[in-house]
Amino acid sequence: MASLEPDARVFDGPGxxxxxxxxxxxxxxxLGPIRSWSPVLRTMVRGCLASSFPIVIHWGPQRVALYNDAxxxxxxxxxxxxxxxxxxxxxxxxxxRVGQRLDRVVVQGETMHAEDEQQIMLRHGYPEExxxxxxxxxxxxxxxxxxxxxxxxxxxxxxxxxxRRMRVVRELGAVSVTDAGNPAxxxxxxxxxxxxxxxxxxxxxxxxxEEGGPLRKVADYGLAPDATxxxxxxxxxxPGGPLGKVLHSGRTEEVNGxxxxxxxxxxxxxxGPLTPESAVLLPLTVSxxxxxxxxxxxxxxxxxxxxxxxxxxxxxxxxxxGVALGDTVAYEVERLRSSVLADLDRAKMEFFQNVSHELRTxxxxxxxxxxNLLAGSxxxxxxxxxxxxxxxxxxxxxxxxxxxxxxxxxxxAGTLNPNRQPTDLSDLTAETCSxxxxxxxxxxxxxxxxMPDAPMTVAVDRAMWSTIVTNLVxxxxxYTPRGGIRIQxxxxxxxxxxxxxxxxxxxxxxxxxxxxDRFYRANDSGEQGAGxxxxxxxxxxxxxxxxxxxxxxxxxxxxxxxxVPMLAVATHPTITTTAEPGQAGTGSRNSSVLLVEDDTDxxxxxxRLLTGDGWTVRAVADxxxxxxxxxxxxxxxxxxxxxxxxxxxxxxxxIGKLRRHPATERTPMIVLTARHGAEAIADGLAAGADxxxxxxxxTDELLARxxxxxxxxxxxxxxxxxxxxxGEQIRAGLESNRIIGTAIGILMTNxxxxxxxxxxxxxxxxxxxxxxxxxxxxxxxxxxRLPLRATVTDELLIRVAxxxxxxxNS
Numbered sequence: 001m002a003s004l005e006p007d008a009r010v011f012d013g014p015g016x017x018x019x020x021x022x023x024x025x026x027x028x029x030x031l032g033p034i035r036s037w038s039p040v041l042r043t044m045v046r047g048c049l050a051s052s053f054p055i056v057i058h059w060g061p062q063r064v065a066l067y068n069d070a071x072x073x074x075x076x077x078x079x080x081x082x083x084x085x086x087x088x089x090x091x092x093x094x095x096x097r098v099g100q101r102l103d104r105v106v107v108q109g110e111t112m113h114a115e116d117e118q119q120i121m122l123r124h125g126y127p128e129e130x131x132x133x134x135x136x137x138x139x140x141x142x143x144x145x146x147x148x149x150x151x152x153x154x155x156x157x158x159x160x161x162x163x164r165r166m167r168v169v170r171e172l173g174a175v176s177v178t179d180a181g182n183p184a185x186x187x188x189x190x191x192x193x194x195x196x197x198x199x200x201x202x203x204x205x206x207x208x209x210e211e212g213g214p215l216r217k218v219a220d221y222g223l224a225p226d227a228t229x230x231x232x233x234x235x236x237x238x239p240g241g242p243l244g245k246v247l248h249s250g251r252t253e254e255v256n257g258x259x260x261x262x263x264x265x266x267x268x269x270x271x272g273p274l275t276p277e278s279a280v281l282l283p284l285t286v287s288x289x290x291x292x293x294x295x296x297x298x299x300x301x302x303x304x305x306x307x308x309x310x311x312x313x314x315x316x317x318x319x320x321x322g323v324a325l326g327d328t329v330a331y332e333v334e335r336l337r338s339s340v341l342a343d344l345d346r347a348k349m350e351f352f353q354n355v356s357h358e359l360r361t362x363x364x365x366x367x368x369x370x371x372n373l374l375a376g377s378x379x380x381x382x383x384x385x386x387x388x389x390x391x392x393x394x395x396x397x398x399x400x401x402x403x404x405x406x407x408x409x410x411x412x413a414g415t416l417n418p419n420r421q422p423t424d425l426s427d428l429t430a431e432t433c434s435x436x437x438x439x440x441x442x443x444x445x446x447x448x449x450x451m452p453d454a455p456m457t458v459a460v461d462r463a464m465w466s467t468i469v470t471n472l473v474x475x476x477x478x479y480t481p482r483g484g485i486r487i488q489x490x491x492x493x494x495x496x497x498x499x500x501x502x503x504x505x506x507x508x509x510x511x512x513x514x515x516x517d518r519f520y521r522a523n524d525s526g527e528q529g530a531g532x533x534x535x536x537x538x539x540x541x542x543x544x545x546x547x548x549x550x551x552x553x554x555x556x557x558x559x560x561x562x563x564v565p566m567l568a569v570a571t572h573p574t575i576t577t578t579a580e581p582g583q584a585g586t587g588s589r590n591s592s593v594l595l596v597e598d599d600t601d602x603x604x605x606x607x608r609l610l611t612g613d614g615w616t617v618r619a620v621a622d623x624x625x626x627x628x629x630x631x632x633x634x635x636x637x638x639x640x641x642x643x644x645x646x647x648x649x650x651x652x653x654x655i656g657k658l659r660r661h662p663a664t665e666r667t668p669m670i671v672l673t674a675r676h677g678a679e680a681i682a683d684g685l686a687a688g689a690d691x692x693x694x695x696x697x698x699t700d701e702l703l704a705r706x707x708x709x710x711x712x713x714x715x716x717x718x719x720x721x722x723x724x725x726x727g728e729q730i731r732a733g734l735e736s737n738r739i740i741g742t743a744i745g746i747l748m749t750n751x752x753x754x755x756x757x758x759x760x761x762x763x764x765x766x767x768x769x770x771x772x773x774x775x776x777x778x779x780x781x782x783x784x785r786l787p788l789r790a791t792v793t794d795e796l797l798i799r800v801a802x803x804x805x806x807x808x809n810s
Contacts, residue, residue, distance in 0.1 A: 016080075024083070026084065040147070041066075053070055054068070054073070055070070055150070057148055058087055058148055063099070064087070066084070078123050093120065093127070106146045111135060112135070113133075113135040119132060120303060128303055128305075129271055132155055133154050134151055134152065137152075166681070172190060172324070175190055177328040177331050180324075183218075183325050190324060191206055191220065201317075202222050202276045202300075203267070204220065205217060206296050207243065207295045207297070209247065209294055215295065217235075220233075222269075229265050231261075233297075242254075246281045246283050246295050247291070247294075254281070271301070276300055278306060279299050285322045293325065312683060330720070367399065374392060421461070421462065424455045425458040426451040426452050432465075440477060440484075450488045452490065456489065461543075461544070464543065468537050468540050472537060476500055476501075479558075484503055493566075499562075501557065501559040505555070506552045506557055507552040515534050516537075545564075546563050549561045592616040592639075593615045593617050594620070594640045595618065596641070596646060609703070615706075623653065623657075638713070639668050639669070639706060639709065639713070640668070642655065651672075652671070653687075656687055658688075666720075670691045739774060740762070740773065742777070743777035747761055750785060762777060764800055765786050768788065768796065
C-alpha cells in the first residue's frame with residue numbers, strides 16, 4: 001500500500017521494517033499519526049532502526065511494539081503482525097511474566113537485565129524452548145515521565161543447547177566400563193547420564209540382543225511403570241516394526257504420533273506439560289560386529305524441532321554408547337581370558353608342585369639308605385662301593401631336578417619373592433660347589449673353586465643362590481666331557497660377580513639365546529634333562545635384579561656370568577615404578593603427528609609448536625597428500641590434527657577415510673576450525689573426531705588437548721594389545737595341550753601303555769631327538785607313531801616302562 005503520511009519520510013532508508021513503518025496507517029493505531037509522535041519516540045525509533053542488534057521499543061500504556069530488522073528474526077512467525085500492535089496481543093503465552101517486568105521498569109524507572117532466561121514461545125507454529133539475554137531500560141518523554149521501555153535482546157538458545165549437549169557428551173566419556181562390568185550395566189550407566197538432560201531427551205529405552213537372540217529391554221527412563229509405547233517399547237510383539245528394521249538394516253528410524261498412541265506413557269518433563277510426539281531409534285554398533293547389537297530409542301524434546309543439528313547430537317550419543325559397549329565386550333572377553341589363564345597357571349603350578357611333592361618321598365627312600373650304606377662301607381669291595389657312589393650321585397641329581405621344578409613353578413606363577421638376607425657369599429658358594437667335587441674328579445675333570453680371601457657380604461636369598469650355583473655347575477658337568485670347570489667369585493664396588501666356566505662342548509651362536517628358554521636343550525650330547533635348569537637360573541637372577549650373561553665358543557667351552565647387587569644396594573628396599581605403555585606423562589615424546597593445514601603460516605607455526613613440545617611432525621596442505629602419506633607408509637601417525645576447510649576435500653571427509661584405514665582406525669584425531677557452534681562440533685564428532693578446537697585457540701589449550709587425546713589412545717591401545725597377546729597365549733597353550741593329549745592317546749593304544757608311561761615315552765623321544773615336545777606330538781598325531789627308528793623306540797619303551805611293568809608291547 002502507498003504511504004499515507006508525508007511525515008513517514010523521517011524513517012527513509014533501507015530495510016524491511018523501515019519500509020513497513022512507512023506504509024502502515026498509524027492513524028488507525030493507538031500511537032496515532034507519525035506527526036503526533038513524541039520527538040523522543042521518533043528519535044528512539046530512528047536509532048533502533050539503524051542498529052544491527054535486536055532492539056524493540058514498547059511505547060505507551062498498551063506497550064505498542066516498534067522494532068528493527070534484527071528483532072524481526074527473533075519474532076519468527078509473529079512478524080510482521082507484531083509491528084505497531086500491543087505486546088500482550090503478540091506474546092500472550094509469556095505476557096504474565098514479560099508484562100510485569102515492563103510495568104516495573106515504567107513505574108519504578110529502573111533498568112532490568114537477565115542472562116539466558118528460558119521462554120516457551122509460539123513463534124513458529126509450536127511451543128518452542130528459547131533462551132534470551134536482555135536488558136530493559138526506561139525511556140523518558142519530553143515532560144520527564146517514563147513513556148516506554150527500550151529492550152536490547154540477544155537470543156542465546158544455540159549457546160544453551162550446545163552447553164547442555166556437550167555436558168552430556170563429556171559425562172558419557174567418563175562412564176567406566178570396568179565399573180559397569182557387562183553390556184546391560186553399561187547401558188544403564190549411560191542412560192543415567194542421559195536422564196540428567198531430559199530437556200533434550202525426555203525419555204530413552206536401550207535394547208540389547210544376545211547373538212542370534214531377540215531384542216530385550218535392559219534400561220529406560222522417563223516412562224511410567226509398565227508403560228507401552230507402540231513401535232518404541234515392544235520389540236517382541238512386532239519383529240517387523242521400527243525396532244526390528246533398525247536392528248537388521250543398521251539405519252536410523254523415526255516413530256511419530258506417540259502423544260495420541262500412548263497419552264499416559266510418559267513422565268512429566270522439566271520444560272512443561274507437553275509429552276513427546278516423536279522418538280528416534282538409533283542402531284548400537286560395535287567394532288567387529290557386522291550387525292547392530294542393540295537399539296537406542298530416544299524421545300524428541302516436544303519443545304524443539306528435530307533438525308539436522310539435533311539428529312547429529314543423537315547420532316553422537318548412540319556412537320558413544322556403541323563405543324562403551326565395545327569396550328565392555330572387550331573387557332568381558334579379557335576378564336574371561338584372564339580367568340582361563342589364571343586357571344591354566346594354577347593347574348600348571350599344582351601339577352609341578354604335586355609331581356615334585358610325590359617325587360620327594362621315593363627320593364627320601366633312596367638317599368637315606370644310600371648314605372647309610374656308604375657311611376658303613378669300609379669293608380665293601382671297590383666295585384660295589386663305586387656302584388653305591390654312582391647311585392647316590394644320581395639320586396642327588398634327581399633331588400636337584402625336583403627342586404628346580406619347584407623353582408620353575410614359582411617363576412611361572414610369578415611368586416619368586418627372594419628373602420634377601422646379608423650372607424657371606426664366599427662361604428655359601430664354596431659350600432654349594434663342594435657337593436660336586438667328587439663327581440667332577442670321578443669324571444676325570446679338573447674342578448677349581450676360587451673364592452675371595454675375605455668374607456663377601458651380599459644380600460641374597462640363600463636357597464635361591466644355592467640353586468643358581470647348583471644349576472650352573474651341574475650344567476657344566478653335564479656338558480664337559482674333558483678338561484675342567486672353574487668357579488670364581490669376585491666383587492666390584494657395587495656388585496658381586498659369579499663366573500662358571502667350562503671346557504666343554506660349547507654352544508652354537510644361534511642357540512645361545514635359546515638355552516634360557518624352558519625345556520630347551522642345546523647341542524644334544526646324549527645327556528638326560530628336563531631343560532629347565534638355565535631357565536630357572538635366569539628367573540632367580542632376575543628376582544635378585546641381577547644379570548645373567550653367556551659367552552660360548554663351540555668346541556672350546558662356555559662361561560656363564562651372574563652379577564647381583566652388593567649389600568649397600570640390596571639391603572635398602574627400593575620401590576621401582578616401571579611406566580607401562582599409556583601411562584600419563586609418557587605419551588608425547590618421540591611420537592608423531594600428522595598435521596593437515598592449508599594455511600602456510602599456521603602450518604609452519606603449529607609445526608614449530610609441536611616440534612618444540614617433542615613431537616615428530618609431518619605437515620601437509622591437503623587431504624589427498626595426507627591420505628597418500630598413510631597409504632604409502634606403514635609408519636602411521638600417533639595423532640592427527642586437521643583443519644576442516646581444505647583444498648580438494650574437507651577435513652571431516654579426511655577423518656572418515658582415515659577411520660576406515662586399518663593403520664589409523666583408532667588413531668586420535670583433533671579438528672581445527674574457524675566454525676563455531678553446536679552444529680559444527682556435532683558434525684566433527686559425528687565424522688569420527690575425538691576432539692574439536694575452534695580458532696582462535698591458545699597454544700596451551702591445544703597442547704593440553706593433544707597430550708590428553710594421545711595418552712587416552714595409548715591407554716586404549718595398551719589394553720587392546722594386552723588382550724590380544726593373552727588371547728594368543730591361551731590359544732597356543734590350549735592347542736599344544738590338545739595335540740600332546742592326542743599323541744599320548746595314540747601311544748597308549750599303539751604300545752598298550754597307561755597314560756603316565758605314554759607321556760614319559762613322549763618326553764624321552766623329545767630328549768633323544770633334541771626336539772620340542774609339541775613337535776614330537778605333532779608327528780605322532782600325523783603319522784600314528786614316534787618319528788624314531790623302531791629299535792630306538794623299543795629302547796625308550798624299556799626305559800619308561802620295563803617289560804615286567806608294561807601293560808603290553810607292540
